[in-house]
Amino acid sequence: MLTILKNRFEQGYRTCNYPKEKPAVFPRYRGKPVIQKTVDPEMVKACADACPQDAIVVDKMKIDMGRCIFCGTCERLSKGEFVTFTGDFEISTANKADLLTDGDLPSLAQHAKQHFKKLFGRSLQLRQVSAAGCNACEADLNVLATPFFDLARFGINFVASPRHADAIVVTGPVSRNMKTALLQTYEAVPEPRVVIAVGSCTLTGGPFSHSAEVAKGLDTILPVDLFIPGCPPHPLTNLHGLLAFFKA
Amino acid sequence: MTQFTTIPCGGRVQRADIPHLSFDTFRTQALDIVKNGGKVVHFFAYEDQGTMKLMAVLRTHELLAAGCDAPETYACLTKACEPFHLFEREMAEQYGIRPEGHPWLKMVRYHKNIRSKPDVFNNDYTEDIPGNYDYYQVKGDEIHEVAVGPVHAGVIEPGHFRFNCIGERVLHLEIQLGYQHRGVESLLLTAKSKQLPMLAENIAGDTTIGHGLCMAQAVEALASVQVDEGAKIIRTIALELERLANHIGDLGALCMDVAFLAPANYFGRIRGDFLNLSLLLCGNRFGKGLVRPGGVRFTLDDKIRKTLDERIKELKPQVEHVLELIFSASTVRARFEGCGSVRAEDADHLGLVGPAGRASGLAYDARRCFATEHYPHLLIPENAKTTGDVYARARVRYDEVRQSIEIIQFLIGKSVDTQPVEDGIQALQALAPSSFAVTLNEGWRGEVSHAVLTDDAGNLLRYKVKDPSFHNWNGLAMALRDTGISDFPLNNKSFNLSYCGFDL
Known part of the structure; x- marks a missing residue:
């Protein structure tokens, strides 16, 4: 008993104050990409060629956050003259087109579907479906339940049955072998239902987009309401996405 | 020959x-x-x-x-x-x-x-x-089947479990996987060289460093690239951080499954702190983007080293106290001990590796037996246990958590002089023609191995990936023999195997 109490005392209070304050993230973290349009076009081309995900659209001078895995190759290659990855983790969007960005993102809270806020703003139950995810996106969704993020304090929970859920949170590039199970889970959620896509694989097929075994984005199968980019998205990116979309 | x-x-x-x-x-x-x-x-x-x-x-x-x-x-x-x-x-x-x-x-x-x-x-x-999968069936009056998955109750990967039970007792568990299949081996063959590391890292995101190292070492062998000692040290630190985060997460989850919620929450949070140390190193919580053929893309400068050192010093006593809390609780021991035993003989026949194998008495650890990176200079003790039950699988993690912290603390003290690998289309250096390389590393689940063959033009001819889970899933099935079905979650957690690493 004494050990339990001693441990409890040592652990203290660990929950972050987000969204009131933004927790500090280590400097090497790569969040929202911001593009300098004044750069030499040759450099843009060199970055596009080096990008393992072919996420840079040269003529538009933009970067597709749906494809991007935030590896930072373009930032290092251009020494920050073309792309810099900022520490800003608030990068989710409600429209897929907005993922193609030069760093200027629309406010998620304002362009999110407003009727969802009324319906789910005070209580939101999520059913997670891993559809060929590599377990990184799954892990960083799972941590939302730990004391630091404490998702439940916002009235948001992951539930065991789609029948109890308001939304499905999908991770992974949707393998052929998981497609039916995913669709059946979706069907089992009562309407109106929300579809949230988490991670580069789910948004566009990610690193696996050249495989015939996966879909080229969840939106080719289901209507997606919220797009959360990253490989995997930082837990704070997930948290921001959920709070801004449903509550703000 | x-x-x-x-x-x-x-x-x-x-x-x-x-x-x-x-x-x-x-x-x-x-x-x-x-x-x-x-x-x-x-x-x-x-x-x-x-x-x-x-x-x-x-x-x-x-x-x-x-x-x-x-x-x-x-x-x-x-x-x-x-x-x-x-x-x-x-x-x-x-x-x-x-x-x-x-x-x-x-x-x-x-x-x-x-x-x-x-x-x-x-x-x-x-x-x-x-479909069209012929499950093994036990027949008899009192026999019933339980089907679970592919979509599971938690935030976890998909797979199907089919139990044949008599009452609460499991006679046979069949595990059917494949739902995560993404065609990784075919993709690796056709991938551009700039995509190869990224694909290897995404075979199993929780084993990013394990698979990333196997890929990098194979390319380095085939392209005759030397890696400096500094990069080897950083890679070793990264592999141990990966082990720490996952083992700590597993121990927390095991506590959750026996309803000991306090340490479950402590270790849930502390696991995240270790993931953040990977982020400190390379900007990604799972170490994606760190290991590249030829070395690493991020150095360990004095500022990062100091932060890493401070954080580990702060976390170490917390980890030790929570470990003590878990392993001194009689309720935990009552649930862990004797639950889901895999005999040494069965483990040997199945070829179990990693903590699951060590818990059944197979001492094999690739860090000791086929040491790469900085491991030839480190002493990796034998963590073999003999009881083969959930307790033994937890206990191996207990040992390895403490050892990994020591290894990292020791390596932080070493001077690390390395040039980060450059980005851009530098080539993945040309691979030697008509060659073969096999790489092995001890990931947190056990032996990760890649085998790579090139043709007479130096193109990839075959890229074979093996995650330790390929050996170990049948160990879980064996552990469930004659075990109560309500102990399945506990046993499953004590193995915590990869679905995507198996399904490729």
Whole structure:
């Protein structure tokens, strides 16, 4: 008993104050990409060629956050003259087109579907479906339940049955072998239902987009309401996405 | 050359130097080696200039390899020697080569074979769901079946579990996977060189460093690239951070499953703190983007080193106190002890690796037996336990958590002088033609291994990936024999195997 109490005392209070304050993230973290349009076009081309995900659209001078895995190759290659990855983790969007960005993102809270806020703003139950995810996106969704993020304090929970859920949170590039199970889970959620896509694989097929075994984005199968980019998205990116979309 | 020959771990071998045996000799010798205690690291098929060939890499105290021409059908090895079981099924699925007399010839991942041969499993692949799967059934008046998955209750990967029970007692558990299949091995073959590291890291995101290292070492061997000692130290730190985060997460989850919520929450949070240390190193919580052929992309400068050191110093006593809390609780011991035992003999037959193997008395640890990176300079103790139950699997993690913290603290103190690998289309240096390389690393789940073959132009001819889960899923099935079905979650957590690493 004494050990339990001693441990409890040592652990203290660990929950972050987000969204009131933004927790500090280590400097090497790569969040929202911001593009300098004044750069030499040759450099843009060199970055596009080096990008393992072919996420840079040269003529538009933009970067597709749906494809991007935030590896930072373009930032290092251009020494920050073309792309810099900022520490800003608030990068989710409600429209897929907005993922193609030069760093200027629309406010998620304002362009999110407003009727969802009324319906789910005070209580939101999520059913997670891993559809060929590599377990990184799954892990960083799972941590939302730990004391630091404490998702439940916002009235948001992951539930065991789609029948109890308001939304499905999908991770992974949707393998052929998981497609039916995913669709059946979706069907089992009562309407109106929300579809949230988490991670580069789910948004566009990610690193696996050249495989015939996966879909080229969840939106080719289901209507997606919220797009959360990253490989995997930082837990704070997930948290921001959920709070801004449903509550703000 | 008429017999299996020794090959270096993580070194380049000319394919011409690997003995090409007759199938019968190949079969006899492979069986002999494994029956005498050898283990199967790889056993796969590949196509070379229109001819199908087989290759086996076996492990005793060294690595042994040999190849042969592949017959279209052959007398299976599994019947004589169990460790070949899944490898033969995989080969049948990938290439349509039929192992006659295989006692458990079922599909592995549910996909067409790549040679357009008649399907060994009579599957119709226009159907979306992995159907037509012949589950093992126990028959009898009181027998009932429980089907779980592919979509599970938690935030976890998909797979199907089929229990045959009498009352609460599980007589047999069959685990059917393949839902996560993304075609990784085919993708690796066609990938541009700039995509290769990224793909390797995404084979299993929780084993990013393990698979990333295997890929990098294979490319380095084939391209004759030297890695400096500084980069090796950073890679070693990264692999130990990965082990720490996952082991701590597992111990927390085990507590959750026995309803000891306080340490479950502490370790849930502390796991995140260790993931953040990977982010500190390279900007990604899972270490994605750190390891590249030739070294690492991020150095350990003094500022990062200082923060890393401070954080570890702060976390170490917390970790130790929570460990003490868990392992001194009688309620925890009551649930862990004697639950889901896998006997040493069974573990040996199944070829279990990593903590699951060590918990059943198989001391093998690739960090000690086939040391790469900075491990030749480190002392990795034997963590073998003999009880083979959930307690032993937790206890191995207990030991390894404490050891990994010590290893990291020791390595932080070393000077690390390395040039980060440059970005851009520098080439993945050209690979040597007609060569072969096998790399092994001890990921947190056990032996991760990649085997890479190049053709006479230096292009990738075959890229074979093996996650430790490929060996260990049957260990979980074995642990459930005669165990209460309500103890399944606890046992499952104590193995915590990879679905995507298995499904590829």
